[in-house]
Amino acid sequence: MRAAVLGSPVGHSKSPLLHRAAYRALGLDDWTYDRIECTGEQLPGMLDGFGPEWVGVSVTMPGKVAALAHATERTDRAVLAGSANTLVRIPSGWRADCTDVDGIVGALRGVGVTDLSGRNVTVVGAGGTSRPAVVALAGLGAAAVTVVARSVDRAADTLACAEAAGIRAEFAHTTDSRLAAIAGASAVLVSTVPAVGAADIAPALARSPVVLDAIYDPWPTPLAVAVDAAGGTVVGGLSMLLEQAYGQVEQFTGRPAPRAAMQAALDTLE
Structure with missing residues (x-):
């Protein structure tokens, strides 16, 4: 299974560190999580080109509004916020959520x-x-x-x-x-x-x-x-990043987030 963070610029994102640590802790050794440079304008076409192996994507700036607009389902809080940082693959397309909250x-x-x-x-x-x-x-x-x-x-x-x-x-x-x-x-x-x-x-x-x-x-x-x-x-933003990543991992994998493993991965940056 594949997942990634989409954004521009995206090279600084620490999301791969957290997600990869979570997948390892959950025993999902064949799961990958990458960084992909992607603007809001490019996001719909990129998502439409993803194959069935894609379970979800994290979305950072500047694509959060575009992510919400492209989704086929949206959580109430994503609609209220007018922003989606989380897209989960569903049979009809993509479900948008806002775990930034x-x-x-x-x-x-x-x-x-x-x-x-x-x-x-x-x-x-x-x-x-x-x-x-x-x-x-x-x-x-x-x-x-x-x-x-x-x-x-x-x-x-x-x-x-x-x-x-x-x-x-x-x-x-x-x-x-x-x-x-x-x-x-x-x-x-x-x-x-x-x-x-x-x-x-x-x-x-x-x-x-x-x-x-x-x-x-x-x-x-x-x-x-x-x-x-x-x-x-x-x-700082690293605490926010960690807390929002828990929900993303749970939505992508369908399992409780391994919080200790994700926190430990973040601690390596300090």
């Missing part, structure tokens, strides 16, 4: 965040990971989210996702003088932008007591350094 929830639980009832949160960025972040934070009980982005038009889909998820949403520009106050009033801040994208505003964003930076390469990011200097708690 599990990744964010799991990473936050790992640093003690289990209940955000009535709390304010912040999401930085308006790309393909911002909406799963909103869905995850809503699932933990957050009451309101501020979406920080370069334009309100760019943030429109993420703001709409928040409202559909049942939490209040407002927009703040990346140049807003209130950023430090917004972050300081947030129980959690999730950054979904590239490392350089948050560098200039990192001191303001670091006012949040808990920051999840979805980036893991390069690490530490300027935001992670700023949070550490400010005495806050920062959790």
Whole structure:
């Protein structure tokens, strides 16, 4: 059986490390998992060309929206997030899911965040990971989210996702003088932008007591350094990657994920 991660660029992806470790632990010695360079525009044609040996694919940027659109079945949370990082082969084609939601929830639980009832949160960025972040934070009980982005038009889909998820949403520009106050009033801040994208505003964003930076390469990011200097708690993208991979492995193989083996594989990077 075959699986892979599709994205562009994809050479930095650590998903093969986690999936291969999982398949070995499950005794699936004839299973493979590769990296395949693939844009969103290329994704439908590539999927249509895969043979019956393909059980599923992980999808990273920039193909998550295209993956959702190409699927023949979609989970409710993938539809809500408007994004799919997981495609599983089914008789009618592909089922789309968004285990990024599990990744964010799991990473936050790992640093003690289990209940955000009535709390304010912040999401930085308006790309393909911002909406799963909103869905995850809503699932933990957050009451309101501020979406920080370069334009309100760019943030429109993420703001709409928040409202559909049942939490209040407002927009703040990346140049807003209130950023430090917004972050300081947030129980959690999730950054979904590239490392350089948050560098200039990192001191303001670091006012949040808990920051999840979805980036893991390069690490530490300027935001992670700023949070550490400010005495806050920062959790990186590798934790999110691990937590979202558990669900992918289970959907691809039909077996419980061998979490200890996958964690051990990730530990080799530290």
